[in-house]
Amino acid sequence: MNRALTFRAPWDLRLEVRPVPPPPRPTEVLVRIRATGICGTDLGIVRGEYQARPGVVLGHESAGEVARVGRAVRAVRPGDRVVIDPTFFCGYCRMCRSLRPxxxxxxxxxxxxxSQDGTFAHYYCTDERFVHRIADQVSFAEASLTEPLSCALTGLEQLRLRADMDTVVAGAGPMGMLYCYALAARGFVGTMIEQSTGRLALCRRLLPSGWQISPTPDEVADSLDLVVDTTGAATSWALRSLRRGGQLLTIGLNSTRCELQPALLADRSLSIVGSIDSIGTFSLARMMIDTGSIPAQQLVTNELPLDQYEQGFALLGMDLHKRQRSLGEIRALKVVLTS
Structure with missing residues (x-):
């Protein structure tokens, strides 16, 4: 049986029985999914703010066991514990050939x-290129953080970094925490900004050594070299707060609009950089989790079986029955659904 969490329409999710994928093609791997994290993209899809195909199986941050392999597969074999890189790339188009896969x-x-069925299911089939073996001591739930961590590492690769930069990360969600740890691994100490009282208390004890968390950006205004905005709603504030030569990295898929003043950007030599998905950082992210450089066990605050998906979304402030989201109802950092 292949139970799967499908998206029908905004706020309408259903747990359905889907056919088990057919035997893998020569270079494909069939994975028995064991853990999938609820991502901010999933929340955006449910709210109707991020477009997805009606009927699609949600989910993309996953780990599991190899169930079957195609006859040409050499990197893994049945029984191997693996994490999945969900960012498909063909390797042949202009974007891939110009190092933008x-x-x-x-x-x-x-x-x-x-647009394609994802991993909130018992089974998922993908190409051999997109599965990576994980260390025996790493749980499937911990390994599911590999994909978002790889996105954070890619984001930092887009910047001009020095460890002495005064830095703020806006948003204490999973991506905000992973950015803090990715920066800390490069010697950074900074401040996280979070307005949700629930997450403020939760994340205070999870921050890297030396990092601080604050409910307001007032104390750091006009003194920053780098702002990482994981919310997509802090652009206006960030640009006012950056020193000359400062950089803003924005990764949040938020529809908030803001006004830009080209003269301000030019006169103060400010940079705005966007980043999505990962480029060549997935293996590094897997290694950092395998070696414990990222406290994945602590960052995964809740594990629930797939059939309790409503409770999982509720922990993130999403009431599927009332069709509303409340930041004040957030009681978790990373929720992982297991199957």
Missing amino acids: NHCESKAERESGV
Whole structure:
């Protein structure tokens, strides 16, 4: 049996029985999914703020066991514990050949959990290129953080970094925490900004050594070299708060609009950089989790079986019955659904 969490329409999710994928093609691997994290993209899809194909199986942050392999597969074998890189790239289009595989021209029709069936299911089939073996001591739930961590590492690769930069990370969600740890691994100490009282208390004890958390950016205004905005709603504040030569990295898929003043950007030599998905950082992210450089066990605050998905979304402030989200109802950092 292959139970799967499907998206029908905004706020309408259903647990259905889907056919088990057919035997894998020569270079494909069939994975028995064991853990999948609820991502901010999933929340956006449920709210109707991020477009997904009606009927698609959600989910893309996953780990599991190899169930079957195609006859040409050499990297893994049945029984191997693996994590899945869900960012498909063909390797041949102009974007792939110019080292931008995160914007592969085939992405629109091959995006896992958006346009193509994802991993909130018992089984998922993918190409051998996109599975990586994980260390024996790493749980499936911990390994599911590999994909979001790889996105954070890619984001930092887009910047001009020095460890002495005064830094703020806006948003204490999973991506905000992973950015803090990715920065800490490079010697950074900074401040996280979070307005949700629930997450403020939760994340205070999880921050890297030396990092602080604050409910307001007032104390750090006009003194920053780097702002990482994981919310998509802090652009206006960030640009006012950056020193000359400062950088803003924005990764949140938020529809909030803001006004830009080109003269301000030019006169103060400010940079705005966007980043999505990962480019060549998945293996590094897996290694950091395998070696404990990232406290994945602590960051995964809740594990629930797949059939308790409503409770999982509720822990993140999403009431599927009332069709509303409340930041004040957030009681978790990372929720992982197991199967």
